[in-house]
Amino acid sequence: MKFFKHLLSPKYSYELIGKLMPWLGWIAAFTMLYGLVDGLFIVPPDYQQGDGFRIIYIHVPCAFLSLMIYAVMAIAALLGLVWRIKLADFAVIAGAPVGAMATLIALVTGSLWGKPMWGTWWVWDARLTSELILLFIYIAIMGLSTGLANQSQQSRLRNIFVLVGSLNLPIIHYSVYWWNTLHQGSTLSVTGPSHIALVMLRPLLAMIIGLGCLFALIGLMRLRNLILWESRKSQWVRLWVATNKNNNKKEVL
Amino acid sequence: MHTLRKRRLIWIMVMLVLVGLAAALALYALRQNIDLFFVPKQIVAGEAPKNHPIRVGGWVEKGSVHHSNNSLQVSFVITDHASNLSVIYNGILPDLFREGQAVVVEGQLNPQNVLVATQVLAKHDENYTPPQIK
Amino acid sequence: MHWFYMELIRFINMGGYARYVWPAYGFALVILLFSVYMPSREHKKILRKLRKEI
Numbered sequence: 001m002k003f004f005k006h007l008l009s010p011k012y013s014y015e016l017i018g019k020l021m022p023w024l025g026w027i028a029a030f031t032m033l034y035g036l037v038d039g040l041f042i043v044p045p046d047y048q049q050g051d052g053f054r055i056i057y058i059h060v061p062c063a064f065l066s067l068m069i070y071a072v073m074a075i076a077a078l079l080g081l082v083w084r085i086k087l088a089d090f091a092v093i094a095g096a097p098v099g100a101m102a103t104l105i106a107l108v109t110g111s112l113w114g115k116p117m118w119g120t121w122w123v124w125d126a127r128l129t130s131e132l133i134l135l136f137i138y139i140a141i142m143g144l145s146t147g148l149a150n151q152s153q154q155s156r157l158r159n160i161f162v163l164v165g166s167l168n169l170p171i172i173h174y175s176v177y178w179w180n181t182l183h184q185g186s187t188l189s190v191t192g193p194s195h196i197a198l199v200m201l202r203p204l205l206a207m208i209i210g211l212g213c214l215f216a217l218i219g220l221m222r223l224r225n226l227i228l229w230e231s232r233k234s235q236w237v238r239l240w241v242a243t244n245k246n247n248n249k250k251e252v253l
Numbered sequence: 254m255h256t257l258r259k260r261r262l263i264w265i266m267v268m269l270v271l272v273g274l275a276a277a278l279a280l281y282a283l284r285q286n287i288d289l290f291f292v293p294k295q296i297v298a299g300e301a302p303k304n305h306p307i308r309v310g311g312w313v314e315k316g317s318v319h320h321s322n323n324s325l326q327v328s329f330v331i332t333d334h335a336s337n338l339s340v341i342y343n344g345i346l347p348d349l350f351r352e353g354q355a356v357v358v359e360g361q362l363n364p365q366n367v368l369v370a371t372q373v374l375a376k377h378d379e380n381y382t383p384p385q386i387k
Numbered sequence: 388m389h390w391f392y393m394e395l396i397r398f399i400n401m402g403g404y405a406r407y408v409w410p411a412y413g414f415a416l417v418i419l420l421f422s423v424y425m426p427s428r429e430h431k432k433i434l435r436k437l438r439k440e441i
Contacts, residue, residue: 040398040408040412041398043383044383044384045383045384045402046381046382046383046384047382047383047384048349048377049348049349049377049381050402050403050404051400051401051402051403051404051408052348052401052402052404052407052408053381054401054404054408055407055408055411056381058411058412058415059411062415078265081261081265082258082261082262082265083258097422098422101418101419101422104418105414105415105418105419108411108414109411109414109415112407112408112410112411112414113407113411115407116347116348116404116407117347117348117349117375117377118347118349118374118375118376118377119345119346119347119348119350119372119373119374119375120372120374123289123357123374124289125289126287126288126289160265160268163265163268163269164268164269164272167269167272167273167276171276171280178280178284179284179287179288179289180288180289180290180292180310181289182289182357182374182376184376184377184378184379185378185379186379187379187380187381195378195379195380195381196380196381196382197381197382197383199383200381200382200383214419214423217423218422218423218426221423221426221427221430222426222429224426224430225426225429225430225433228430228433228434228437229433232433232437232440237437238441241434241437241438241441242441244434
């Protein structure tokens with residue numbers, strides 16, 4: 001318990017994030033470099049979609065991560081509601097714009113993929129509509145993060161909203177099975193075999209890991225800013241700023 | 254666990270179950286509106302509205318595609334392996350349109366029960382593989 | 388070097404799907420760069436503010 005208290009202290013979590021950031025950045029850079037070179041250039045074209053299928057290497061990772069980011073936020077919201085952990089409230093606030101960006105990329109790249117293959121930019125089927133609703137939910141959470149009055153009450157409201165919104169996650173995932181849709185079923189599967197040739201799967205997994213690290217990095221940068229700003233009156237921030245006053249060069253990020 | 258925290262957790266769980274149940278009921282009641290298309294079997298059974306734009310999904314029957322010689326007009330039959338529906342269309346077909354391909358056709362039924370299409374969309378499956386393996 | 392240019396042109400063409408593939412990656416790149424830039428700028432802004440106060 002004492003260990004957790006230490007981990008959750010603003011000072012420690014701020015420093016830990018600072019140490020994690022370069023690691024996440026480098027892993028993201030290398031895996032994405034491999035994924036893009038292999039996926040866009042080396043992997044053979046699809047038997048049906050030709051080179052058009054290469055949009056998969058940005059669309060599927062972003063769509064998958066748009067759900068994962070929300071799942072992480074929902075866990076944080078639960079921790080914030082039940083244990084009243086302030087860091088968890090901050091994690092929800094920091095995560096929302098990141099999830100919104102992932103969802104936006106998934107929607108736009110999906111549209112650019114749908115036009116040549118399906119013959120339309122957009123169709124109101126269950127998968128596309130529920131993913132669009134996810135974007136609106138993210139935007140609503142961002143809206144619930146801007147107010148200043150009565151922070152703890154606002155956090156409670158936001159966390160409840162996040163948990164209710166998490167009901168959309170199974171709807172998005174199972175939409176292609178529960179209803180008839182234009183969107184096809186899932187290509188990737190955790191429990192069974194994936195419906196993609198191994199050579200095509202490798203860069204896809206690399207892109208999922210790479211973009212996952214990149215989104216984690218962006219979320220942690222936002223979380224770090226929130227921690228720093230909310231602790232600006234405390235002793236450790238004063239000390240930290242004073243000792244780092246003269247070496248601006250270190251503050252690259 | 255602390256009693257206060259336990260109570261909060263139970264309260265949240267109950268709330269989520271209730272909201273989830275309400276959402277599930279609403280989605281179940283609306284399931285036909287959420288479905289993107291009818292299948293030919295439903296059309297033959299008369300479940301689709303007449304004189305109203307509808308979408309029908311199925312596979313393009315092999316050997317049924319006939320292109321007009323002097324216009325973009327094309328006619329084909331879509332099937333769900335239970336019933337068939339004839340379609341006529343005047344426009345550009347998507348890249349993936351071919352015999353045996355799944356399609357979603359938007360249009361209106363004429364009195365002869367032929368779908369006069371305004372748009373033809375191709376539906377592909379979730380499989381990706383290089384050409385030589387297939 | 389001829390084969391290299393042939394390959395490059397093939398790569399850029401994307402089998403005729405260039406006008407869908409490249410905008411998809413371009414859009415993602417712009418959004419991702421923006422998403423990294425915003426919090427890093429915010430961090431510098433907070434530090435500058437705090438330095439002034441102390």
